[in-house]
Amino acid sequence: MEAAADRVAIVTGGSRGIGPAICRRLGKNGTIVHLAYANAQDAAASVVAEIEAAGGRAFAHRADVSVEAEVEALVDDVVDKEGAVHILVNNAGIIEDALVALTRLAQWDRVLRVNLTGAFLMSRAVIPAMLDERWGRIINISSNSVRMPAAGQCAYAASKGGLEALTRVLAAEVGRKGIRVNAVAPGRIKTDMTAALWAASGVEDGENRWGLPEDISGIVAFLASDEADYIQGQTITVDGGRLVGRQRAARRPS
Numbered sequence: 690m691e692a693a694a695d696r697v698a699i700v701t702g703g704s705r706g707i708g709p710a711i712c713r714r715l716g717k718n719g720t721i722v723h724l725a726y727a728n729a730q731d732a733a734a735s736v737v738a739e740i741e742a743a744g745g746r747a748f749a750h751r752a753d754v755s756v757e758a759e760v761e762a763l764v765d766d767v768v769d770k771e772g773a774v775h776i777l778v779n780n781a782g783i784i785e786d787a788l789v790a791l792t793r794l795a796q797w798d799r800v801l802r803v804n805l806t807g808a809f810l811m812s813r814a815v816i817p818a819m820l821d822e823r824w825g826r827i828i829n830i831s832s833n834s835v836r837m838p839a840a841g842q843c844a845y846a847a848s849k850g851g852l853e854a855l856t857r858v859l860a861a862e863v864g865r866k867g868i869r870v871n872a873v874a875p876g877r878i879k880t881d882m883t884a885a886l887w888a889a890s891g892v893e894d895g896e897n898r899w900g901l902p903e904d905i906s907g908i909v910a911f912l913a914s915d916e917a918d919y920i921q922g923q924t925i926t927v928d929g930g931r932l933v934g935r936q937r938a939a940r941r942p943s
């Protein structure tokens with residue numbers, strides 16, 4: 690097994706939001722980063738340039754994670770170039786909020802296809818390479834919406850609930866082969882995905898602050914490391930305490 694510095698990672702959704710922070714953090718550890726994006730070519734190129742400027746190695750690939758052939762071409766490209774894939778971060782995601790009664794099937798399908806099917810396709814594609822190494826890390830970016838969904842998040846919360854179930858199934862299937870599969874569930878993080886919300890929220894003080902992509906990247910890098918060897922099939926919430934605060938408020942006598 691390579692030293693940590695020579696490991697190869699694929700990070701989906703590496704062009705905007707939480708993904709670039711994960712790419713930079715892994716790149717800083719010496720991991721070779723292959724990031725995938727759907728549309729934002731210039732943003733992806735900037736992330737690559739930043740990692741290279743800091744002395745790391747990175748490459749950008751256009752690949753829609755919801756398209757089987759594009760996923761397979763992406764993983765084949767990386768394996769051809771590097772000879773291995775050690776780390777996969779399934780971070781690409783979309784949100785399209787609508788109440789259940791108003792959700793069109795096409796909306797539901799789009800969200801499930803990117804957030805859940807995309808992670809399934811990516812994981813299935815990298816597992817043979819990880820089995821060859823008898824070492825691997827798959828980290829799925831879920832969401833607190835699974836446990837405290839807002840109205841209108843039916844497709845999004847269902848996709849992330851499915852992603853957490855996929856995390857546990859994969860952990861059970863490949864755990865004995867040196868592969869660790871875990872999920873991180875962020876709370877509200879300041880990115881393009883939530884721009885309308887944080888612009889309107891006005892909440893910026895200490896305990897109530899919005900999270901930043903860098904609040905997520907550290908735990909992802911840890912789960913991608915050797916130190917996380919005994920963590921398997923878990924979902925780690927990173928939400929600044931919002932979930933526990935909600936539970937405390939619910940228990941308070943009226």
Ligand SMILES: NC(=O)c1ccc[n+]([C@@H]2O[C@H](COP(=O)([O-])OP(=O)(O)OC[C@H]3O[C@@H](n4cnc5c(N)ncnc54)[C@H](OP(=O)(O)O)[C@@H]3O)[C@@H](O)[C@H]2O)c1
Binds near residue numbers: 702705726833878880
């Ligand atoms: N922000 C939050 O508050 C929050 C909270 C909980 C969980 N999350 C999760 O964290 C992850 C990242 O979210 P974010 O806030 O960083 O979102 P974002 O700023 O909207 O960025 C989304 C990223 O996913 C990529 N992407 C979207 N569809 C894709 C597809 N079909 N194939 C490949 N890449 C695709 C985008 O690429 P292009 O730009 O190139 O299209 C972009 O890089 C998502 O899974 C999201 O559900 C976010």
